[in-house]
Amino acid sequence: MSESNSSGRVIIVIAIVTVIVLGAIGAWYFGFYKPEQEAKEQARLEQIAQAEAEKKRQEDAARRKARYDQLITDGDSAFDQEDWESARSLYSEASSLFPNEPYPQNQLNLVNGKLDEIAEREAKRAAGEIETITTPTGRYYVIVSSNIDDDLAMDYAQKLSEEGTNVKLVQHNYNELPFHGVSVADYDTWDQANAALASFSNFGANVWVLKY
Numbered sequence: 001m002s003e004s005n006s007s008g009r010v011i012i013v014i015a016i017v018t019v020i021v022l023g024a025i026g027a028w029y030f031g032f033y034k035p036e037q038e039a040k041e042q043a044r045l046e047q048i049a050q051a052e053a054e055k056k057r058q059e060d061a062a063r064r065k066a067r068y069d070q071l072i073t074d075g076d077s078a079f080d081q082e083d084w085e086s087a088r089s090l091y092s093e094a095s096s097l098f099p100n101e102p103y104p105q106n107q108l109n110l111v112n113g114k115l116d117e118i119a120e121r122e123a124k125r126a127a128g129e130i131e132t133i134t135t136p137t138g139r140y141y142v143i144v145s146s147n148i149d150d151d152l153a154m155d156y157a158q159k160l161s162e163e164g165t166n167v168k169l170v171q172h173n174y175n176e177l178p179f180h181g182v183s184v185a186d187y188d189t190w191d192q193a194n195a196a197l198a199s200f201s202n203f204g205a206n207v208w209v210l211k212y
Contacts, residue, residue, distance in 0.1 A: 134170045140193035141183035144203035153180035
């Protein structure tokens with residue numbers, strides 16, 4: 001009977017110790033180990049997400065820079081060809097991609113100035129006014145007629161204007177004599193003006209370029 005009681009007490013002690021040990025293990029696992037592992041996994045996932053976000057940011061930046069460079073190239077090409085509307089659109093988009101870049105904004109100012117000049121000339125033409133150039137501008141004018149008599153030059157200029165041609169009278173000297181040239185186009189460079197001569201062949205064979 002004594003041995004039976006002793007054995008029972010041992011079993012109870014073992015059971016109690018087992019419960020305590022299991023409880024301690026459970027407390028350690030759920031209270032420390034598992035949260036630590038979950039925190040490590042969360043940190044790993046966040047690190048991966050940050051790396052992916054940085055990679056995407058760099059890829060987006062590279063695409064924006066490539067697009068900007070292409071817009072500038074196309075805008076400069078349109079500018080050289082005096083395609084002002086296309087140049088304005090291209091430079092505007094480039095400026096929207098990189099607002100702090102001065103180049104597209106500076107080009108836009110030049111283009112808008114050119115468009116304002118064109119609008120002013122068109123308004124004058126619509127009103128029947130002929131623009132007269134009396135001082136050097138550094139531009140290259142396509143001259144279709146030049147006359148000492150300013151009235152004859154003006155008559156011809158008005159005739160062309162009424163037909164829809166954009167005309168300017170350019171007052172220049174030749175052999176120390178004052179001449180009045182009827183210009184139907186003008187350009188920034190000699191190459192541009194010379195290349196355009198063929199398109200004015202309907203004015204005859206004596207079309208020429210005057211730098212003034």
